[in-house]
Amino acid sequence: xxxxxxxxxxxxxxxxxxxxxxxxxxxxxxxxxxxxxxxxxxxxxxxxxxxxxxxxxxxxxxxxxxxxxxxxxxxxxxxxxxxxxxxxxxxxxxxxxxxxxxxxxxxxxxxxx
Amino acid sequence: xxxxxxxxxxxxxxxxxxxxxxxxxxxxxxxxxxxxxxxxxxxxxxxxxxxxxxxxxxxxxxxxxxxxxxxxxxxxxxxxxxxxxxxxxxxxxxxxxxxxxxxxxxxxxxxxx
Numbered sequence: 206x207x208x209x210x211x212x213x214x215x216x217x218x219x220x221x222x223x224x225x226x227x228x229x230x231x232x233x234x235x236x237x238x239x240x241x242x243x244x245x246x247x248x249x250x251x252x253x254x255x256x257x258x259x260x261x262x263x264x265x266x267x268x269x270x271x272x273x274x275x276x277x278x279x280x281x282x283x284x285x286x287x288x289x290x291x292x293x294x295x296x297x298x299x300x301x302x303x304x305x306x307x308x309x310x311x312x313x314x315x316x317x318x
Numbered sequence: 319x320x321x322x323x324x325x326x327x328x329x330x331x332x333x334x335x336x337x338x339x340x341x342x343x344x345x346x347x348x349x350x351x352x353x354x355x356x357x358x359x360x361x362x363x364x365x366x367x368x369x370x371x372x373x374x375x376x377x378x379x380x381x382x383x384x385x386x387x388x389x390x391x392x393x394x395x396x397x398x399x400x401x402x403x404x405x406x407x408x409x410x411x412x413x414x415x416x417x418x419x420x421x422x423x424x425x426x427x428x429x430x431x
Contacts, residue, residue, distance in 0.1 A: 237416050248324075248408050248422030249361070256417075292360065296416060306351075306410075306420060308360035 209293045214313040223280040225312050227293030230274040237296050238269060239306070240278045242289040242314075249292065249308075252278065283316045290314070321345065324409050324423035331403075331430050339394045339426045341409035347421075348414050350392035354378060355406040355425075364407075367392055368414055396428065403430045 210228040217223040229238065237256050241249040253260055253267045255276075260267045266279040280287055292311040322343040331337045341350065349368045353361040363376030367386040381400025386392055392411075396403045406427050412420040 235416065239419070246406070246425070246427070248410075248424045251419040251421065254417075254419060305363065305366075306361070308353075308362075310360055 209295055209309050211293050211309060211312045213310060216315050216317055217283050219285060219316050219318050220282055223283040223314060225278040225291050225314065228275045229295045232273050232295050238276050239294045239296050241292045244289045285316050285318065288314060288316045322409060322411050322421050322423040324426050326426060329426055329428045333430055334398045336398060337396050339407055341392045341423060342390055343411040344390060345411055345421065347411035349412050351410040352394045353408040355408060361408060403428060
């Protein structure tokens, strides 16, 4: 599985865009990039995923570089409720279709009022 | 509502006792997973199952056992052989394949005294 590298912590002002970077230089051609977030003592929440094109949903945007070696998660208008640990995951398959999510340390994002 | 449910939320056990954590999903997902999370750490895969009556060891299976008798249920037993059982345990489920997100339960915090 490709490993990911994220900054351990980031701060962002409420109402501004939060841009969370992730490096995954060993990603292979068929691996997807997934983002999850975890608020303290809760289960991780799915945010967005992509293969090579940029993706957008109601929560966030995902920008993947052309060489696919890095990506950026964008929360367009951060709120205090976006304070969480954000995990960037490169996902590979286990045998017979089950997916393997390998979690790193993530980025602790703090939204400041 | 569709979702994945873990119970109980908090569990206390004496050292040397086996304990079983419940995980149920009504999302019609084929694959189910168990992860362990220690303070300040990412998630580590214990066991996974992609079909009824079949399951595979993850990265840290020693001291744990599972069963998959029904599609909806994937209980995890923490045995007395697990040397450091105190942790936050998370269950997840998904359809099989790369382009599909996993959904997580809210976790069970196990404390062994």
